[in-house]
Amino acid sequence: MTRRGPRRRAIPAALAALLVLGVLGCASGPGRADGASGPGTATSPAAGDAVAGELVVLAAASLQGTFTELAAVFEEAHPGVTVTLSFGGSSALARQLLAGAPADLFAAASAATMADAAEVTEDPVVFARNTLEIAVPPGNPGAVSGLADLADPARLIALCAVEVPCGAASARVLEVAGLAPAPDTYEADVTATLTKVVLGEVDAALVYRTDVLAAGDAVESIPFPEAVAAVNDYPVAVLTDAPNPAAARAFVALLLGNEARAVLVAAGFAGG
Amino acid sequence: MPALAGAALLITPLAALVAAAPWADLPRLATSPEVVQALGLSLRTATVATAACMLVGVPLGWVLARGDLPGLGVLRALVTVPLVLPPVVGGVALLMLLGRRGLLGRHLDAWFGVTLPFTPAAVVVAQAFVALPFLVVSVEGTLRATDPAVEDAAATLGAGRWYVVRRVTLPRVAPGIAAGAVLCFARALGEFGATLTFAGSFPGTTRTMPLAIALALERDPDAAVALSLVLVALSLAVLVALRGRWVGGVRA
Numbered sequence: 465m466t467r468r469g470p471r472r473r474a475i476p477a478a479l480a481a482l483l484v485l486g487v488l489g490c491a492s493g494p495g496r497a498d499g500a501s502g503p504g505t506a507t508s509p510a511a512g513d514a515v516a517g518e519l520v521v522l523a524a525a526s527l528q529g530t531f532t533e534l535a536a537v538f539e540e541a542h543p544g545v546t547v548t549l550s551f552g553g554s555s556a557l558a559r560q561l562l563a564g565a566p567a568d569l570f571a572a573a574s575a576a577t578m579a580d581a582a583e584v585t586e587d588p589v590v591f592a593r594n595t596l597e598i599a600v601p602p603g604n605p606g607a608v609s610g611l612a613d614l615a616d617p618a619r620l621i622a623l624c625a626v627e628v629p630c631g632a633a634s635a636r637v638l639e640v641a642g643l644a645p646a647p648d649t650y651e652a653d654v655t656a657t658l659t660k661v662v663l664g665e666v667d668a669a670l671v672y673r674t675d676v677l678a679a680g681d682a683v684e685s686i687p688f689p690e691a692v693a694a695v696n697d698y699p700v701a702v703l704t705d706a707p708n709p710a711a712a713r714a715f716v717a718l719l720l721g722n723e724a725r726a727v728l729v730a731a732g733f734a735g736g
Numbered sequence: 737m738p739a740l741a742g743a744a745l746l747i748t749p750l751a752a753l754v755a756a757a758p759w760a761d762l763p764r765l766a767t768s769p770e771v772v773q774a775l776g777l778s779l780r781t782a783t784v785a786t787a788a789c790m791l792v793g794v795p796l797g798w799v800l801a802r803g804d805l806p807g808l809g810v811l812r813a814l815v816t817v818p819l820v821l822p823p824v825v826g827g828v829a830l831l832m833l834l835g836r837r838g839l840l841g842r843h844l845d846a847w848f849g850v851t852l853p854f855t856p857a858a859v860v861v862a863q864a865f866v867a868l869p870f871l872v873v874s875v876e877g878t879l880r881a882t883d884p885a886v887e888d889a890a891a892t893l894g895a896g897r898w899y900v901v902r903r904v905t906l907p908r909v910a911p912g913i914a915a916g917a918v919l920c921f922a923r924a925l926g927e928f929g930a931t932l933t934f935a936g937s938f939p940g941t942t943r944t945m946p947l948a949i950a951l952a953l954e955r956d957p958d959a960a961v962a963l964s965l966v967l968v969a970l971s972l973a974v975l976v977a978l979r980g981r982w983v984g985g986v987r988a
Contacts, residue, residue: 555954620851649942665831
């Protein structure tokens with residue numbers, strides 16, 4: 465007990481020190497976006513950086529796995545920062561941001577939904593790309609072999625609603641292939657669509673490659689050549705009213721770096 | 737003052753909805769084929785769901801109020817669970833039971849080739865699941881508030897059991913049943929989570945008004961506001977008309 469006491473007090477003290485450094489960093493005027501490079505900050509990265517406090521990230525549902533992992537990487541690199549992640553449908557998140565949801569960073573599953581939030585964001589940058597695959601329940605009970613089977617009314621098919629990014633991409637792919645889809649349901653987001661496959665309620669669904677990988681053995685996937693017609697860009701942007709822009713920019717830098725690239729590629733994304 | 741605050745909490749958001757309405761576009765938005773389709777589906781499914789709830793809910797409320805079976809307390813608690821359950825969870829539970837791989841659903845599929853999800857019947861089941869407790873609680877409450885001694889008196893005077901039910905008990909609890917049915921219908925009309933999860937969302941088949949509104953919100957918030965107004969107006973009309981006719985009529 466006597467040994468732990470002082471250490472416990474030492475942690476808040478260190479946090480306070482980082483917070484002070486952060487404030488100094490923010491006060492150092494132009495150039496603070498690069499972290500500790502401002503002339504007023506005499507700290508080296510090893511001693512701590514200008515990034516501290518809470519970082520709130522709103523991200524597309526399909527980024528749940530990768531962003532959870534990357535947030536841990538980020539917190540390790542910047543011990544003064546707590547990353548709070550909130551996942552949801554991109555369009556719903558854009559709507560929340562327009563309605564004034566407090567956040568620092570927004571990562572969307574399509575350029576279109578990012579554009580919806582343009583009023584409240586700085587310029588976005590693409591950090592990843594995602595393609596569609598056909599997901600089927602294990603064993604492929606509907607004997608689905610390609611995109612054409614999604615136009616078969618006899619099979620139970622789930623697609624994302626065209627109003628959300630995965631649905632827009634699905635519609636594009638089917639249009640390019642010259643197919644009129646015969647879905648039995650239009651789901652509100654890609655997660656719900658995949659769930660219908662995992663539960664075996666449908667014979668096939670169009671979802672992102674990353675969702676198929678994340679689902680593991682719960683689904684099988686059938687890649688199809690037409691998928692190249694609808695590659696989804698994933699843009700990220702710092703919000704203009706971000707309470708913690710320094711941390712937000714640092715997170716963007718992480719996203720565009722090699723470490724994040726490896727995590728994203730392992731999850732099935734193509735690099736940005 | 738607290739009463740005023742309560743009323744304000746319930747009414748001001750609706751007023752804001754009315755204020756935000758795109759009045760110029762409203763006629764066009766409210767009569768678009770998608771809206772007419774979703775509204776028609778909502779009305780049909782909610783009506784069937786309410787009828788089904790009446791059929792099973794009134795007897796169930798009766799048993800809960802008048803029955804003397806062991807374990808009635810547990811049953812009472814269980815039938816009100818959907819009131820506190822997030823509807824999405826209800827939808828998942830329905831999938832686990834009636835989905836293509838569900839406990840019961842897999843047999844329906846294997847024996848009759850029937851799969852419930854993605855059909856209007858699934859919408860009705862989802863609506864009935866979340867709306868039934870409103871009817872049951874209402875019927876049970878009314879029955880508890882009526883004195884069984886009057887029924888005993890009628891029986892003593894020589895009335896048969898069914899005659900007592902028909903001529904004594906039912907007229908006395910009719911306002912409660914009607915109020916419960918109205919609540920049940922309104923809840924079915926507004927049902928979202930369980931429907932989306934269990935029945936899916938397809939225009940004309942399973943996409944009811946609340947689902948259409950949620951989807952419109954993704955693309956065109958103005959349209960969503962317009963659709964919401966249509967649903968609010970319709971619900972108000974139903975609530976006012978039914979309450980006036982049934983509840984008022986019986987009391988008069």
